[in-house]
Amino acid sequence: MKYYNRALRDLRLSKEKNFEAIYNVVFSFPDNVFYEYLDGFNIVQTTYEECRLKTVAAAAFLSDRLSAYEKGSNIGLWLDNCPEWIISFWALLMAGYTPVLLNRRNDVQTVKSLIKAADIRILVSDEPFEDMEYVDTQDYPSDEACKNAGFVPTWNDRIMLCTSGTSGLPKLCLYDGHAIADQVFNTKYVLKENSSIKTYYKGYAKLLCFLPFCHIFGLTANLLWFSFFGRTFVFLKNMNPETIAYTCKRHGVTHFFAIPLMWNTLTQMVYKQAESEGKTKLLNKAISFSIGLQSIFPYVGKLFARRVLFASTRKQILGESVKFCISGGGRVKEDALRLMNALGYSLYNGYGMTEIGIASVELRLRAKKRLLNSIGKPFPSIRFRIGEDDSGDEGELYVKGGSLACKIIHNGETFIRDKDEWFKTGDLARRDKDGYYYIESRMDDIIIGESGENISPDVIESYYTLEHTGGICVYGEGERKYMIVSVPEAVSESQRERVFSKIYETNSSLPLQYKVTDVFVTEKPLPMVLESKVQRVLVIKDHRENPGDYARINLADYRDRSASDDERYALILSEVKMTIADILGKDVSEIGDDAHFILDLGGDSMSYFTLLDRLSAQYNVSFQVGGANVCTCASQFAAYILKN
Secondary structure, three states, X not given: OOHHHHHHHHHHHOOOOOHHHHHHHHOOOOOOEEEEEEEOOEEEEEEHHHHHHHHHHHHHHHHHHOXXXXXXXXXXXXXXXXXXXXXXXXXXXXXXXXXXXXXXOOOHHHHHHHHHHOOOOEEEEOOOOOOOEEEEHHHOOOHHHHOOOOOOOOOOOEEEEEOOOOOOOOOEEEEEHHHHHHHHHHHHHHHHHOHHHHOOEOOEOEEEOOOOOOOHHHHHHHHHHHHOOOOEEEOOOOOOHHHHHHHHHHHOOOEEEEOHHHHHHHHHHHHHHHHHOOOHHHHHHHHHHHHHHHHHOHHHHHHHHHHHHOHHHHHHOOOOOOOEEEEOOOOOOHHHHHHHHHOOOOEEEEEEEOOOEEEEEOOOOOHHHHOOOOOEEEOOOEEEEEOOOOOOOEEEEEEEEOOOOOEEEEOOEEEEOOOOOOEEEEEEEEEOOOOOEEEEEEHHHOEEOOOOOEEOHHHHHXXXXXXXXXXXXXXXXXXXXXXXXXXXOOOOHHHHHHHHHHHHHHHHHOOHHHOOOEEEEEOXXXXXXXXXXXXXXXXXXXXXXXXXXXXXXXXHHHOOOOOOHHHHHHHHHHHHHHHHHHHHOOOHHHOOOOOOOOOOXXXXXXXXXXXXXXXXXXXXXXXXXXXXXXXXXXXXXXXXXXXX
16 A cells, blocks of 8 residues: 555544644654754754654653643744754644744744733743743753653644734634644645655655745645655755755755745746846747647656756756645746746645635646646635635635634634634635636735726736845835835945836836836835735835835836937837826727827816826826927827936
């Protein structure tokens, strides 16, 4: 019997679907390597049996150190990804306590508020936090010290996660072992739909520990899914790009699950290299060929991309071993999906939330399907619907199922979830005719366009690939679309100019409904979650409360200064015609260069002043409304803007 079928059978046949049952399956692969890391130039490995002994020793130690706290008490687990995180997680449950998974990367105030909300009085950590009492993981005894100590586990069956806080209001989400077991059982569906997740390299399947285990993506799709089948985890020394690339190559990492920022950054790096070598056109042709081949012959196409077409490129980026990737935690750019899949890294898009667990992953084998940015279909443990009655194919996504959090604590209130109750995700979703789902944006973030259309700020942000910035954030207010861009103080003036020139260039190329109207720059780093998701609510709040920290940028000052006046004029003329067409509800092809706004195009005084207001805001110029220099057609507006 295959190891994965055996593991799923053992959990299914266990008396209770709880954390103890999951633990027993996880540690039923005694001779497999659980985790490894680099110590100097040497790879240090720990087997599942060795880790089990360390866990039992830590559980006995914690049971003694935490004896003053009632069993079931919330104990903060405040560690970065490391072997001690895994040991402490299982040891706390085995000792009878509820681990509260705190993000080491959160700011001090957020951690303090979560500690208060969860009523945590002691942490498990490797360093102190403020004046909190803590158990130092460096004091854990050796596994041999408690090997025969007669420790008897008193299992707890609850864990608590914290939301990412993109809304600015973190929540605490309590899961029981049954809900987590349901999430583990979803792997059967994944294996059935896409067997390539079982991929190996030189006989091993190894997962890079990139995502923090305290996050639902890192906990479920990384730690629990793969340790449940006895696979190997590779720890990073740090998060530097060079370290990530070297670690993948040195260890032979096969699976890499990460946030969109990782894939977007790799894509930018590949294109930048191609541009410096004058090979951008050649790269794009190779990408198109690879995607086409993989869309007809999925397995053969991937082998050809990995071993022939992009063999040298793969060696330069993540190495030849990485074969299966998942992106989650935000919107991944289409060009990143396209490039990563073309290279043979097989990048799939997933969806989940702290409140609902990992809910779906796009798993189709044909590459062209993965480029649609679908999140796939819901896992067996969960159901999706659109809106309150599921009568349409676009609207807020609702979910329900046994794998959701059973309790949520928010703003001091505790909500007990009924498993038959639908949960409102706050995400705007779309469903196609084949039953695949797409996340468009957060409902609260939606910008209502002038024609009443829903515009996602995530989509607008995805068009921008900017260097030397600390993040960008787009939001709407009335008819205005604001962009906040963080440019650190250390960035040189020439680099700043390139940032704003790139924004101008990108903004000018976008359809009118996606163009931003106002750009503000700040030296403050934008608050992030998982280093990729901007906490939009916090950015908006700070922008409104501290306007002096944000300077308005006139993008017209950053037009390509190497362009000739004729080139600039042509670009401005095209933009003006698009604006006129939008105001008058016409197709841009109907707007002649010299067509009179009122006499030829049917405009009136009200729409004329709307045009003046739009162009004034876009180009930061003032127009005359009377006299000999009044503008009446697109060509005159373009010439005036170029001159001023």
